[in-house]
Amino acid sequence: MWESWLYAALIVVGLVILDRVFPFGGRGVPRFPGPKPYPIVGNVIPPKRIWVQLAALSRKHGPIFSLRIFRTPMLVINNVAVAREILDSKSGTYWSRPFPKMIELAGMVRGVLFEPDAGRLRQARKMLNLILHPRQLENFHSVVEHHVMKLLGNLLRTPEDFIQHLRSVPAGITLEVAYGYKVQGNHDPLKVALPRLTELQWRISRLPSRMGFKREALSWRDQYTELAERGYHRVQDEIKKGIATPSLVSKVIMGSEEYPEDLLMYTAAQVVTGGADTSVSSLMTLFLTMTMHQDIQRKAHAEIDRVIGRDRLPQYDDRANLPYTQAILAEMVRCFPSVAMVTRSPSKEDIHDGFHVAKNTFIIVNIWAMLHDETVFPEPEVFNPERWLSKDADSMPSPWDIAFGFGRRVCPGRHLGEEFLFMTVACTLATFDILPVRGADGEFIMPSGEYTDGASHRAAFRFPSNATLPRSKHAEELIAQALNMD
Template structure:
C-alpha cells in the first residue's frame, strides 16, 4: 500500500519536473538566480522589497524569478520600469488580484479593476474631485481639518498618532460622500480603518499560501491552515458594510435636500455615465485607497523631525520668513518654500508608504530580446528604485538639500516614481501632495517636535524601522510636541475660531 502511494507521489513530482523543464526551454528570459526544481526560487517572507533589492545588486535592475512554476519579473530600476510600463502601457496595465483579496471582496473598485471599460469609468469618476482644478473647490475643507488637527495637538499632543488619522479620513470622506466626521472616534472612521488594516493583511506579498495556489481556497474550511477563509469572510462583511453605509448616507442626504457637494452626489446626477456599482466601489476607495498611505507619511514626518532636529529648524526658519510669524502657511505659499518642499520630497523618496506594486501583461511580450509571458507577475520595487545609489548618492541618508540642486531632472523626481507608472498611476497624487504639504507646513509653523524622555530624562528616539505589509508605517513611537511660543498657540486658536469646525 505504502509503495503504491510512494509511486504516485514520485510520478507526480516527476511530471511537475518535466512540465517545469518544458516551460523553461527554448525561450530567452531575463537572467536571475537559478531556481530549485519544482519549488523554484525561495524568498523568505518579510519586507520583500529589501530582499529583492539585495538580489538586484547581483543581477541588475531587472531580473527573473520563478516560484512553484510561476514566472516573475522584478523591476528594481526606474529606467527599465519606464521602458516596460510607460512605453508599453497598452500591454502592462493590468493588476494581479491576490486570491485572498478576491475572497475578501476587496477586488471591486478602481484599485484592482481589470475590466478596461469599468476602469476608465472609475478613473473618470475620480476626476470629479481629484483633478487639480477640482481640488481647488475643496481647499477650505482641507484647511479646516488641518486646523482641527493643530487644535488637537494643543489639547492632547501625546495622542498625535490618533489625531493624524482624522486628517485624511475627514477630508476624503467629506470629498467622496459629503460626510463630516465626529471626532477621532467617529464610527465611520473606525470602520474604515479596520477595512484598511484588513486590506493590508490580505495584500501582503508572499504571506498567504492561497495567493500562490488559488485552488487551496476550494479545500474544506475545517482543514488545518484554512483559517484564512474565515478571515476572508469577516473582512468581506466589514468591507461591504462600510461601502453600503457610506453610500446610503450620501443618498439619504441627497433625498433630504441637504447633501454637500461630493463625488457621489455629482456622479448620481449622471446615471448614464456611472452605474451604481461604479459609484459605490469607486467612492469607497477614495478613503481606503489614500487615507492609510497619508497617515503613514504623516507619522513618518513626526518620526523624521525627532531624528533630524536641524532639518526641522531650517524648515521653520524658512516658513517664518514667508509668514512673518503672523499667520499659518497656506498651500499657495508652497512656491516660496523650496526647503519645505525638499523635506517632503526626501520623505517620499526614503520612506514611501507602498514599497512594492505588481502588474501582469495582457499578452506575451519580447523586450530587448527577452521573452515575457502573459502569466508573468511583474514586481515593481519602488523602494529599490528610490534608493538607487547611481541616481541618489548616499541613498540611505535623509538629506533634503539634494533637492535644492539643479542636477536632478524630472525623471528622478520621487513623486513620479512613488505614485506608479503607465495607466495605473495613482489618481490621488495631487490630493496627497496638497494634504501632506499643508499639514506638515502648518505643524512646523506652530509646534516644536522633539524626543520623548524616559524616567531618567534621557531621550527616547524612534527606531526608524517600519512595519511589513502592502502599506507600511513607522513602528509605534513617542515624541514631545509643544507650541513654539505663546504667539504660535494664539495663531492656532485664532484659526480655530475662523473656520467651521462642526465636525
C-alpha cells in the first residue's frame, strides 16, 4: 500500500518540477500576464457565470490575459479593440475554432460551424453568402413575415405552449432558407424532431459532464446525418421535377460553381440547427425584458401606434421609422447576448504586442464582457434603450458587431437574424401586452431576471400562460387577417 502512495507522490513531485522548469511560453518570449496558476492543475475558476468572473479578472490583469488549465495555454479577450486587433486584423491566423472530442463524435465537424480545414471553411462561407447576403435575403422577407404571423396566432390561441411556439419560428424560417421546405402543421416530422436536434447540439457543444455522453453524441450524429441527407436529396428530387423553390441547396446545385457535396449537405443542416437555440434565447429575452420594464413597453406601443397606426402590422421596411423599437432590440442584444463567450485558436504561433501566443492556444472571446464594459457602455447592467438614442450613441460600438463575432468566424446568419428579430419584436409589441403574473393579492410578481449558465445564454424563467394579452379586439383581427393572407 505504502508503495502505491510513494509512487503517486513521486509523480506529483515530478509534475511540479516539470511545471516550474518548463512553464508554458515560447522561445524566451514572455506570455501575456494573468493570475498565477497553481502547480500542475493551473488556474481554477468556478464554472458558474464564468464570463462574469473573467470580466472581473480583466480589471486586474488587463483586457487580454493568460490562463492555464493543466498544460493547456489559454488567452481571454475581454475588449472590443483587442478582439479586432487579433481576430479581425490577423484573421488568417486566428480563424480556427477548438472543439472537444464530443463535437467530433457527434459529427458536428462536418459543415461550417466547426470546419477544421481553412479551404473548406472558405468554401462553406462562400456558399452561405449566396443566400444570406443582405441583397439575397430580400427573397425571404415573405418567409420571415409568414412565420412571425404564425407565432402571433399561436400565442393568441395557445399561450400555454409558449416555448414550443418560440422554437417553431427559427425552425420554420431556416428550413425554408436551407431547403425550401415548408413545415406542414404542428405534427410535421421535421418540426417535431428539430427541438431535440438543436437542444442536443447546444448540450454537446459544451464539454462533456457526465457518463453516457458519448452515447448521446452518437445518437445526435445519426439524427444530424439523417437531416442533412434527407434535406439534400429532397431538393435534388425537386430540381429534377422542376418544382424546387429558392433555397441554399437549390441555389448551389443549380449554380455555375461546384462545391463538395458533403460540405453543402452538412452546411445546409447547420443553417437549420446552428442558430435555432440562440434565436429562442433572444425571443425569451424579449418577453423577459418587456415583462420587467412595463414603462419601456408602453413607449414602444406609443411609437408603433404613432408611426404604423392600428390598421396594419409593421413590415421590415418600417425599420428606419421605428428608432425606439430598434433601440429596444439593440439593448436586448447588448444587455443579454444569446452567446456569452466564443472560442478561437491560432493555426500557427504568433507574437502579439510583444507576447508569445503558442499554436493551438485556447482563446476565449468574452462577448458578455465586451457588451458590459463600463468604459464603453455607462451603467452596463441597466437595461436602457435610450442609450442608443442619445448624443453619445455614435461613439459606442454596435452591439450587433460584437454579439455576432469577429474575423472569419463571424456568424454568417447575422442579417437574417437581425431581420427575424426586428419583425418579431415589432409585430409582437404592435399586437400584445406582455404582463407579469399576478399573485394571490392581485399584485404583479416580477421575474428574477436571471439567465442560465451554458453555451446559450437563456432567460431562466417560466412564462405564465396568461401573460400575453392582445392589446385590443382589433389587434386580434389584424393577426387573423395576416394569417388568412398567407
